[in-house]
Structures are given as C-alpha cells and as structure tokens.
Amino acid sequence: MGTLIVALLLAAGPRQHLGPAVPAHVQRVVTLAPSLSEVVLALGAQDRLVGVTRFDDDPRVAKVARIGGYNDPQPEAVLGVKPDLVLAEPAPSNRGPVEALARLGVPIEAFPLTTVADIEDAIGGIAQLLGVPEKGRELDAQLEAARKQSRDKLQGKKRLRTLLVFGLEPLVVAGPGSFAVELLEDAGGENAAAGADKPFFRWSAEAAVRSAPDLIILCGVDAPPGRPALPGLDKTRTVHLRSTALLHPGPRLAEALGDLAVALHP
Amino acid sequence: MTSAAARAARASALLLPLLLAAAAVGLTVGAGDLSLTAALHGLEPDATVLYKLRLPRVLLAAEVGAALSVAGVALQALLRNPLADPFVFGLSGGAAIGTTVVVIASGTALGSAAFSAASFAGLLPAQVAAVAGAMAAALLVYTLGRARGQLEPTRALLVGVVFNSFASALVLAVEAVLRPEQTQAVLLWLSGTLGYESMPVLASAGLVLIIPIVILIALAGRLNLLALGDEGAQALGVDVSRTRLLAFFAASAAVGIAVAFTGLVGFVGLVVPHAVRLVVGPDHRVVLPASALGGAVFLVLADALARVLFRSLGAEPPVGAITAMIGAPLFVLLLRSRQ
Numbered sequence: 001m002g003t004l005i006v007a008l009l010l011a012a013g014p015r016q017h018l019g020p021a022v023p024a025h026v027q028r029v030v031t032l033a034p035s036l037s038e039v040v041l042a043l044g045a046q047d048r049l050v051g052v053t054r055f056d057d058d059p060r061v062a063k064v065a066r067i068g069g070y071n072d073p074q075p076e077a078v079l080g081v082k083p084d085l086v087l088a089e090p091a092p093s094n095r096g097p098v099e100a101l102a103r104l105g106v107p108i109e110a111f112p113l114t115t116v117a118d119i120e121d122a123i124g125g126i127a128q129l130l131g132v133p134e135k136g137r138e139l140d141a142q143l144e145a146a147r148k149q150s151r152d153k154l155q156g157k158k159r160l161r162t163l164l165v166f167g168l169e170p171l172v173v174a175g176p177g178s179f180a181v182e183l184l185e186d187a188g189g190e191n192a193a194a195g196a197d198k199p200f201f202r203w204s205a206e207a208a209v210r211s212a213p214d215l216i217i218l219c220g221v222d223a224p225p226g227r228p229a230l231p232g233l234d235k236t237r238t239v240h241l242r243s244t245a246l247l248h249p250g251p252r253l254a255e256a257l258g259d260l261a262v263a264l265h266p
Numbered sequence: 267m268t269s270a271a272a273r274a275a276r277a278s279a280l281l282l283p284l285l286l287a288a289a290a291v292g293l294t295v296g297a298g299d300l301s302l303t304a305a306l307h308g309l310e311p312d313a314t315v316l317y318k319l320r321l322p323r324v325l326l327a328a329e330v331g332a333a334l335s336v337a338g339v340a341l342q343a344l345l346r347n348p349l350a351d352p353f354v355f356g357l358s359g360g361a362a363i364g365t366t367v368v369v370i371a372s373g374t375a376l377g378s379a380a381f382s383a384a385s386f387a388g389l390l391p392a393q394v395a396a397v398a399g400a401m402a403a404a405l406l407v408y409t410l411g412r413a414r415g416q417l418e419p420t421r422a423l424l425v426g427v428v429f430n431s432f433a434s435a436l437v438l439a440v441e442a443v444l445r446p447e448q449t450q451a452v453l454l455w456l457s458g459t460l461g462y463e464s465m466p467v468l469a470s471a472g473l474v475l476i477i478p479i480v481i482l483i484a485l486a487g488r489l490n491l492l493a494l495g496d497e498g499a500q501a502l503g504v505d506v507s508r509t510r511l512l513a514f515f516a517a518s519a520a521v522g523i524a525v526a527f528t529g530l531v532g533f534v535g536l537v538v539p540h541a542v543r544l545v546v547g548p549d550h551r552v553v554l555p556a557s558a559l560g561g562a563v564f565l566v567l568a569d570a571l572a573r574v575l576f577r578s579l580g581a582e583p584p585v586g587a588i589t590a591m592i593g594a595p596l597f598v599l600l601l602r603s604r605q
Contacts, residue, residue: 055445071446169451204297204582205319205462209311224392231462232318 015125016090016110019102023084026130030083032073032094035113035250037061039126040087042251043135051081073097079104085129089113113249114199116143116179123251139251146254147186150261154188160264162189163213166247168221168229170202179249180219187260189215205231215239217263220247239263270551277546281559285328288566292324295574297582323460325468326527327569327585328562330460331534333475333524335542335561337517338535339554340482343489344513345419352521352535355426355514359433360403361525364395365455366437369448393526400522403429408514417510458531458586460569475523478516479558485513486550493548531565531586533593538564540600568592 030051031037037052041060051067065081068074071093078086078101088098090110102108109129111122120140127136162184164174174180174191178199181191192213193203209232216238218229228234241263245256293316294302300320305312337352344350353359368391407429411422437456441449463471482489488509491499496506524531538561539553546552565585572588 069446072442167447167450169454202581206297206315209314209319210298212311227464231322232314234318 014090014112015121016108018099018108018110020105020107022107022109022129024131026085028081028083028085029130030067030078030081030086031056032067032086032088032098033070033113034058035248035252036087036089036111036122036126038248038250038252039123040130042123042139043127043130043132045130045132048130050083051078068097070094073101075100075104078106085109087111087126114179115177116147116182116253119179119249119253120144143251143254146257147183150186150188150257157188157265159188159190160214161192161212162215162217162264163192163208163211163230164217164219164246165221165229166200166219167202168223171205171208171230172200173203173208174219175199175201179253180246183246183253183257184217184260184264187257188264189260209233215264217241217260220244239266270549273546273549274552274555277542277552277556278559281556281563285559285563285566288563288570289324289328292327292566292570293320295570296320297573297577319462322462322465322468323569324566325472326460326463327565329468329472329475330524330528330531331538331561331563331565332479332558333520333561334531334535335538335557335564336479336482336554337520337524338561339539339542339550339557340485340489340513340517341535342539343492343550344510344517345423346493347419347423348540349536350423351532352517352524353430353530353532354423355518356403356407356429356433357400357426357518357521358525358530359430360399360401360406361396361522362399362437362452362456362530363433364397364399364402365392365529366440366452367399368392368395369451370440370444396526397522400525401518403433404515404518404522408511416507417514454584455529457584458529458589459584460528460572463527471523471527475520478520478523481516482513482520483551483554485509485516486554489513489550489554490548529584529586531589533589533597534561534565534568537589537593537596537600540597544600544603565589 027048028050029040029045029048031040031049032053034053034056037049037056038058040046040049041058046060049061049064051065052061053073054066054069065077067077067081073094075097083106086101086106086108088094088108088110090112098108098110109125111125112118113122120143123139124136127133164180164184166172166174173193175193175198176191184191192211208230213233213236216229216233216236218238218240220241222240223229229238241259243255243259245252245259294300296315296319298315300315301312302316305316334352338350341350341352341354342348407422407426408417410425411417413421437452441452444452488504491502491504492506492509494502499506539557542553542556542560546556568588569585572583572585575583575588
C-alpha cells in the first residue's frame with residue numbers, strides 16, 4: 001500500500017473544488033484514494049459509496065465498483081456509477097482525468113492529506129458535504145484525544161532518532177510537515193531525516209547513514225530477503241509497523257499512532 | 267611489430283593507474299561530504315559511508331563496466347557490425363521480463379514463498395530472474411537466428427531487435443496493472459541504476475564474471491579471423507560455428523550478470539570498445555583486455571558524476587542516463603574521428 005505514499009510524493013496544493021456545485025443531499029460518492037473511502041466509511045456513509053479505486057482493500061468496500069487507480073481513474077467507469085460527488089486528492093498525476101470529469105459535469109472535491117491538520121480538515125469537510133458534520137467533529141476530537149494522551153505519557157522519556165521509511169527502491173522517507181512525522185513525534189520519536197523540507201522525499205543512502213538513526217521503521221515496505229533494509233545501517237534496530245494504518249491518512253491515524261508507539265517502545 | 271601480448275600488457279599498464287584514479291574519484295565524491303581522514307581512522311558515519319556505501323558501488327561499477335564492454339567487443343566481432351551493443355540480442359528484453367515477473371510475484375503469496383526459499387538458498391530473486399530471462403532470450407534468439415545449422419548474424423540481430431521491442435511492449439502493458447511503487451521499481455531498473463550490494467555478493471559476481479571474460483579473451487585470436495569473413499576464417503582453420511556459439515553465450519552470460527545488478531546501463535558496451543580500438547587498433551587480443559579495464563574506468567566515473575550532478579538538489583539521476591548522455595555524443599565524435 002505504498003500507493004498512497006507515491007501519491008503523497010506528488011501531492012500538492014490546497015483544497016480544491018472543480019465542476020458544478022455539490023448537491024445538498026449527496027447520495028452517490030466515488031473516492032479516488034483508499035484513505036478517502038475510509039473517511040466515508042468512518043462517517044457511517046458506507047451505503048453512499050458507489051465507486052472506489054482498485055487499491056481499496058477494506059472488506060467493507062469489497063463489493064463496490066472499481067473505477068481505476070489512484071493516478072489513472074477511468075472517467076468512463078466513474079460516469080458509469082453516476083456519482084453526485086467525487087472525492088480526490090489534488091495531485092498532478094490524476095489531474096487529466098479529474099479535470100475531464102469536472103468538465104463532464106461531475107462535482108469534484110479535492111483534499112490534500114499531507115499533515116494531520118489537513119487530514120482533520122478533510123474529515124471535517126467530507127462530513128459537511130455528506131451532511132453529517134457532528135460525526136466529523138467527533139472523529140477529529142477522537143484523534144486529537146489520542147495524540148494528547150500519547151504526548152502526556154512521554155514526559156521525561158528519551159526521544160529516539162527515527163527514520164520512517166516508506167520506499168526502498170528508491171529510498172523514500174517521511175520529512176517534517178508530514179502527518180507521519182507529526183505522529184512519530186507524538187509517539188516519542190524524533191525524525192532523523194529532519195534536514196529536508198518536504199513531507200515525503202527520495203533520499204540517498206549516504207544521507208540516511210549520516211543521519212545516524214537509533215531506529216528504522218519500515219512502513220509497508222520490506223527489504224528483499226537476506227539483505228539489510230538500508231545499506232550501511234545493518235546494525236541499526238529495524239522494525240516493521242504492526243499494521244498498515246500509517247499508510248492510510250484518514251480515520252486510521254489513531255491506530256497508526258499506537259503502532260508507532262509500539263515500534264518505538266516495544 | 268611487437269607481440270600482441272606485449273601490447274596488451276602495455277595497454278593494461280596504462281589503464282590500471284587510470285582505473286585506480288577513477289576509483290579514487292568514486293570513493294571521494296558522493297551525496298554527502300566525506301572526511302577521508304575520519305573514515306580511515308574508523309570514525310562514524312564516515313567509515314560506514316566509505317566502506318559500506320561507496321566502496322561496494324565503485325566495485326560494482328567496475329565489474330559491470332568491464333562485463334558490458336567485453337561483451338560489446340565480442341558481439342561486434344561476432345556480428346561484424348560496429349553498432350552491435352550488448353543488449354542487441356534481446357538480452358535486455360529478456361532480463362526486463364524476468365525482473366518484472368519478480369516485481370509482480372513479490373506481491374503474491376506464492377511469490378513470497380518462492381522468495382523465502384530462494385533467500386534460504388542464498389540467492390537474490392530479482393538477480394536470478396534477470397539472468398534467467400536474459401539467458402532464455404539469448405537461447406531464443408540463438409535458436410531463431412540460425413540458418414542451415416549455423417548462427418547467422420543478420421538474422422540473429424533482427425530477431426534480437428524484434429524481441430526487445432516485444433519485451434518492452436509486454437513490460438509496458440503489464441505496468442498498467444502494477445501498483446505505482448512497483449512501476450517505479452521497474453522503471454528504476456530499466457533506466458540502469460547502481461545499487462549497494464554486500465561484499466560477498468560482489469565477490470561472487472566478480473568471480474562468476476571472470477569465466478565469460480576469460481573465455482572471450484581466449485577466443486580473441488579466432489575473433490580476429492572472423493573479420494575475414496566466414497569462409498576466410500574457415501580456410502584458416504577456425505571452427506566458425508563453434509567460435510560463434512561460445513562467444514555468443516559467454517557474452518550473453520556476462521551481460522546477463524551485469525544487468526541483473528544494475529538494469530539497463532546503455533552505451534558502455536558501444537562507446538568503450540570503439541574508443542579502445544581507436545587507441546590500440548583492431549587486434550582483439552589487445553582490445554578485449556583493454557576494453558575490460560576501459561569499461562570499468564568509464565562506468566566508475568559515470569557513477570561518480572551521477573552522484574554529484576544534482577547533489578545540491580539532494581537527488582541522483584540513474585547512472586544509465588549519464589552513460590547515455592555522455593555515450594551518445596562521444597559515439598558520434600568517435601565515428602567522425604575515424605574517417
């Protein structure tokens with residue numbers, strides 16, 4: 001599920017609206033990213049979801065129509081399920097098909113999912129669009145409560161310098177300003193890749209060695225068998241996250257925070 | 267006229283210091299600043315950067331550069347065509363299919379099981395698949411490129427070119443269903459990238475590469491005679507079809523092993539042999555060992571350049587892009603200087 005992260009490498013821009021206005025009572029929603037589907041599910045609007053990407057693996061959407069991939073949504077397939085709202089992430093890679101859909105009269109709402117605040121705004125914004133604003137506020141409050149609880153537990157604990165690795169070929173790590181690093185800090189880590197200014201970025205093996213991490217956390221990626229995940233860092237403690245929640249910038253972030261805490265302090 | 271052995275020794279004596287100098291450059295430059303003094307005194311992180319990152323990369327570049335250049339020389343002699351490049355016999359296509367299959371399989375349960383089994387046996391699945399793909403392609407081209415029981419250069423060349431196109435079409439088609447990060451892994455491989463292998467892997471790759479290189483150098487005299495045409499060579503006592511067969515599979519093995527580690531690094535096998543011939547003349551007994559060293563120098567330097575080119579942006583282009591950017595104009599220059 002590194003899909004989302006590849007997407008995040010490219011993702012940019014503020015919340016956007018394209019095409020005609022969103023109807024007051026949205027009945028048929030298409031999502032162009034699994035985490036957006038999860039937002040809809042968490043808001044209890046499962047029955048309104050009529051189209052998801054081929055990367056969606058939540059069992060609750062197993063029977064929902066597939067409308068293509070993250071970068072290559074198929075306009076025909078989207079139109080075929082007659083949506084009255086398409087939820088997307090603003091990214092250059094899906095721009096062509098998304099703009100085509102808007103021209104064909106489908107309302108598009110695009111939410112950036114880079115920081116925790118972005119994600120909370122997206123949850124709130126989607127809740128508003130679906131007419132369940134109080135549910136959105138509730139989800140956001142739950143996440144904030146989990147973050148505060150985690151931070152409170154940390155008092156006085158030593159922070160571990162940690163590399164959050166989202167890709168190995170090429171090496172992709174989380175940087176400042178990403179939800180992943182914000183949660184890492186909540187869980188008691190310190191980002192070893194602090195030098196760069198992008199949320200997710202490609203990094204050289206030399207820079208990784210130089211950052212001298214205490215801990216490497218592999219997020220949904222795995223080293224080929226028999227090799228260290230990062231060359232030159234074979235002696236650094238390396239752990240896998242116990243679930244893929246951190247790869248889903250949506251309602252699963254509270255779960256991701258727990259995963260990070262376990263990885264940092266087993 | 268001095269003997270070929272003496273000339274080969276003289277060329278090597280000239281190229282070895284060059285290779286050492288190139289290696290020194292390769293060890294000195296990289297993504298970050300390195301204090302050699304600190305590294306040599308075992309201070310971290312400099313020591314790790316020098317010994318575990320830069321040294322393995324320089325060694326890999328040298329091995330792959332040598333393998334591709336020697337294979338290039340052999341295939342050019344075999345086909346009597348100076349434009350032949352190591353990937354021409356469908357080897358790149360075969361290796362690409364092999365690698366793509368591994369990337370796809372890595373997402374499936376069966377694939378994971380196979381990977382664990384392979385790693386238990388000490389094998390690297392992607393590399394094994396690339397070599398297997400390249401060798402299968404070589405075998406296919408060899409079979410289809412024969413006429414009257416003999417390998418016919420033109421026919422084999424055409425089959426190879428067509429097979430490569432077929433393979434890239436197949437890879438492109440399959441990419442449509444891959445996950446984006448899998449597509450990225452395949453693209454990275456196709457563009458030719460030097461990674462970081464462990465010392466035991468590099469040592470075994472080096473040892474395995476010696477076999478085809480020694481075979482080709484041993485065939486050098488007969489490759490010289492092939493230039494006279496099949497009948498001429500035959501008249502001088504060369505078993506033409508056997509020589510072709512041996513040279514063909516030795517070169518294919520060298521290329522297969524090289525691409526297994528680095529993907530498709532283009533132009534090395536084309537530019538280096540031409541440059542070497544320009545200096546030492548056409549005698550394969552000299553050209554082959556000199557190309558091995560020259561190829562190593564070329565790729566080590568190209569890799570060093572790749573590491574520093576976009577350093578300020580914190581990015582690194584694939585080495586295959588660098589070799590092509592240097593190789594294409596250099597090739598034209600070499601062609602023109604021959605007239």
